[in-house]
Amino acid sequence: MEYAHIPVMTNELLHFIESSASRGAGILVDCTVGEGGHSELLLSRFARLRIIAMDRDADILEAARRRLKPYAARIDYINDNFSYISRHLDTLRGKIHYFLYDFGVSSFHLERSGRGFTFARDEKLDMRLDGSGVSAYHVVNTFDEKRLADIFFRLGQERWARRIAAAIRRARVDGPVGTTGELARIVLRAIPKKFHVRNIHPATRVFQAVRIFVNDELACIEKSLGQAYRLLASGGRIMAISFHSLEDRIVKEKFRRLSRGCECAEGERDCRCAGEGLVKILTKKPLRPHVEEVESNSRARSARLRVCEKL
Ligand SMILES: C[S@@+](CC[C@H](N)C(=O)[O-])C[C@H]1O[C@@H](n2cnc3c(N)ncnc32)[C@H](O)[C@@H]1O
Numbered sequence: 001m002e003y004a005h006i007p008v009m010t011n012e013l014l015h016f017i018e019s020s021a022s023r024g025a026g027i028l029v030d031c032t033v034g035e036g037g038h039s040e041l042l043l044s045r046f047a048r049l050r051i052i053a054m055d056r057d058a059d060i061l062e063a064a065r066r067r068l069k070p071y072a073a074r075i076d077y078i079n080d081n082f083s084y085i086s087r088h089l090d091t092l093r094g095k096i097h098y099f100l101y102d103f104g105v106s107s108f109h110l111e112r113s114g115r116g117f118t119f120a121r122d123e124k125l126d127m128r129l130d131g132s133g134v135s136a137y138h139v140v141n142t143f144d145e146k147r148l149a150d151i152f153f154r155l156g157q158e159r160w161a162r163r164i165a166a167a168i169r170r171a172r173v174d175g176p177v178g179t180t181g182e183l184a185r186i187v188l189r190a191i192p193k194k195f196h197v198r199n200i201h202p203a204t205r206v207f208q209a210v211r212i213f214v215n216d217e218l219a220c221i222e223k224s225l226g227q228a229y230r231l232l233a234s235g236g237r238i239m240a241i242s243f244h245s246l247e248d249r250i251v252k253e254k255f256r257r258l259s260r261g262c263e264c265a266e267g268e269r270d271c272r273c274a275g276e277g278l279v280k281i282l283t284k285k286p287l288r289p290h291v292e293e294v295e296s297n298s299r300a301r302s303a304r305l306r307v308c309e310k311l
Pocket residue numbers: 005006007008031032033034035036037038039054055056057060080081082083102103104105106107129220
């Protein structure tokens with residue numbers, strides 16, 4: 001079976017597992033198992049590793065289950081959002097040696113899900129990873145112009161956010177924007193041609209923004225990391241791979257707060273945490289993939305890995 005997704009930064013992950021206190025023995029929670037690329041590699045490499053594999057998308061979790069059948073005795077599955085890890089894993093508090101996050105969506109979502117994650121295919125706008133909440137169709141067709149512009153600007157860092165939102169509002173007069181193709185064409189026309197960047201589709205940032213909004217992706221990361229820290233054994237490691245600066249900033253800030261002894265969530269008032277660091281940060285700057293990896297897998301080009309260890 002050909003898998004759509006190629007796992008990224010595998011050598012770096014192996015290094016952080018091999019160099020840890022338990023050297024690949026114990027429990028790893030793969031919070032974003034996807035089609036199981038990382039998990040398959042880790043189970044084949046570390047004979048004393050058990051994996052708890054999680055994904056909020058039931059379809060892709062099924063694909064992982066089929067792929068990882070040879071390792072069935074060492075793997076359990078949870079179909080849920082990683083922002084609820086404590087709910088599932090509280091009985092293992094202090095006994096988990098690794099948490100792995102590989103944020104965003106899988107190539108499976110882009111190429112095979114049929115849920116409208118990309119302008120590269122003409123599909124109905126949806127973009128939900130687990131069918132919950134509002135769809136991309138609902139956002140694009142019912143949110144007012146200001147709210148749309150805010151989403152494109154905040155979650156896509158799109159400088160033409162207002163022009164694009166106005167173009168969507170005008171297009172809706174003739175009927176709903178139903179497909180990825182229609183949305184991509186509206187964005188393409190709204191951004192002046194001289195600002196189109198070669199090799200990057202002008203709708204890239206808008207699609208990213210809508211996807212992040214629909215799945216509430218940033219809040220999920222913020223909620224999950226604190227729980228992962230509490231569930232981890234001492235000497236255990238959290239390894240997080242981000243694909244854009246908004247994700248990476250949340251990981252960086254969370255690790256930094258933990259390293260200063262603060263367990264509060266971002267923006268929490270009346271923080272009284274003080275003193276002893278709770279984790280050691282093992283990646284002062286995020287690690288980037290090697291050139292050879294980017295050459296063989298272009299999706300790896302924006303990956304950044306951060307790792308911290310519980311003290
Ligand atoms: C980049 S892919 C993971 C690829 C995987 N590491 C591999 O090697 O095949 C990200 C996966 O995370 C899942 N995901 C995204 N947000 C999630 C969340 N909040 N909770 C659980 N799974 C999530 C997506 O459904 C997707 O399958």
